Amino acid sequence: MLPGIPGEELDAVFTLHKLTDAIQMKTYIREKHCRKAVVVGAGFISMEMCEALRGIGLETQVVYRGPRPVKKWDPEFSKLILEELGRHQVSMLTNTETIAIEKGENSRLRLITNQGEVETDLILFALGLKPNTELAEDMGLQLGKTGAIQVDSSQRTSGEGIYAVGDCCEVYHRISRRWVHLPLGDIANKQGRVAGRNIGGIPMTFPGVVGAQSFKIFDMEVAATGLDEREATASGYQAVSAITWGNAIAGPLPEAKKLGIKLVADRSSGKLLGAQAVGEMGAVSRINTLSCALWSGMDLDEIAYLDLAYSPFFGGAWDVIHLAAQALKKQLY
């Protein structure tokens, strides 16, 4: 998605939606001997592209209108992500609006922002995804409140015999109990198979999602599932939350790495509503287990005593999952 500012049509301005976008950008970088890149936006794609651009040796800077990267995660966690970016020489301009792009003097482009100007060889806009509903609208299909195509649990649209799957359509969120737009590759894969089965005459319904997601930024795993406090409150829950710091493996081992987990729960039922984790190792693993707990509607008491495959090399006798559930449980009283 481009921001709609003057100069965004210039050669060295990219977005990243299709495989060919990536190939074009890579070719451009090589042929034009680019040395500096600016990534506008600070979501998943921005973070992953920072790593990729640094990996091929480009000086890399993030420009973002918000105060901190990946806003889904708690400020305590995004601070760590910012530090990780810094450790790998990625600088970040926050609270910065892009105003225009011009041809540069020393570099190919000049990005004009409300915080001053940045010279760069290329600009990648990673501003998120608008669902592609053009065809659906032309056909008169119903869109959902999110602006994505409305589907039912069989992936059927409002048009008879017409199915939709993937980033263009909505998906049922089991925790918010709402249809949301969550453009992720694994969800698209699942929906595709459900639609295929229904079209092929072997009925199947898609059970929905809990919002599990992750990305890697240099040496850090970042993962989340379910709802954050804001989303939980908006869905009618009484959200309480706590951050717990523990170790990815047993604390006394020399390889132990700090792991932070934030849990969000509903005060009235004690049920888990969401989780976030950040650390050098073990974050995604914990979020997957907690996604399964969320899926099943577990409460904090169950999670606090859940049977996990303990061995010092993979966690503590009380895993950080248990500790986090116990810590948040105390806030319910």
Next chain:
Amino acid sequence: MLPGIPGEELDAVFTLHKLTDAIQMKTYIREKHCRKAVVVGAGFISMEMCEALRGIGLETQVVYRGPRPVKKWDPEFSKLILEELGRHQVSMLTNTETIAIEKGENSRLRLITNQGEVETDLILFALGLKPNTELAEDMGLQLGKTGAIQVDSSQRTSGEGIYAVGDCCEVYHRISRRWVHLPLGDIANKQGRVAGRNIGGIPMTFPGVVGAQSFKIFDMEVAATGLDEREATASGYQAVSAITWGNAIAGPLPEAKKLGIKLVADRSSGKLLGAQAVGEMGAVSRINTLSCALWSGMDLDEIAYLDLAYSPFFGGAWDVIHLAAQALKKQLY
């Protein structure tokens, strides 16, 4: 536990139950300049001790009465474990009964077996654990069918005001629906807290276990949860199982490592009954997620479409968990 054979009282013969056992063995190895160790038995402790002994440079050999190491795991997986032992110069004598221990000629000890003699500087018996019920029996407390102390969900024994926790007592297995003896450190920790709460007047019940367990053997993660086919059948289920090979992370990445998952399910209900995983990475992570699925009584259909935190660095868009559930599901028809 010692096997009760002549010579087992010799100085260089060890078991490993208490912290002081480990310290004694370590001191002995250092002071006597031991160069070769034999580990009798092939369970968790044996495997972990092979790694520890190789780590301090001892020539190490496993002697085991059975046909393959860690018999809980499928033969296809224990073959990999055997290869991993071999890659680290640990040899293994299988189908071998120990008969006696004598003072050796070139080494300190000579272990006589039904397959011949082995010279060694020390012998570690890692033959498993008999629950320590001496005190309980003296007090007239009821033992369970497993021979461990019988407790209820509050950790109360049959004696008024007497509680038991840890390796000496039984624990409720949520999948076999039986009280079992499963001497693992994390279970002991949980039971301890439950007993403490009840003794302290804040009632709490222990929800039981699903049998999650893991160990590391050199560069390999080995984990399991729930029941294997034999246990499932013994518990009255119609066990079906399948092994699925996938990757710990997205297949095309250069760091991808093979990961094997075996699932066991009940034919009539389609519910998961157990899982095993082996691989250089990601095995414990999958088993933890599947432990949570087991805990909640999920069936294969749910597991096949479970929402996990997909990112290529941490799994495929279809994780090996999904693939394994889909593969086994096909066997139910």
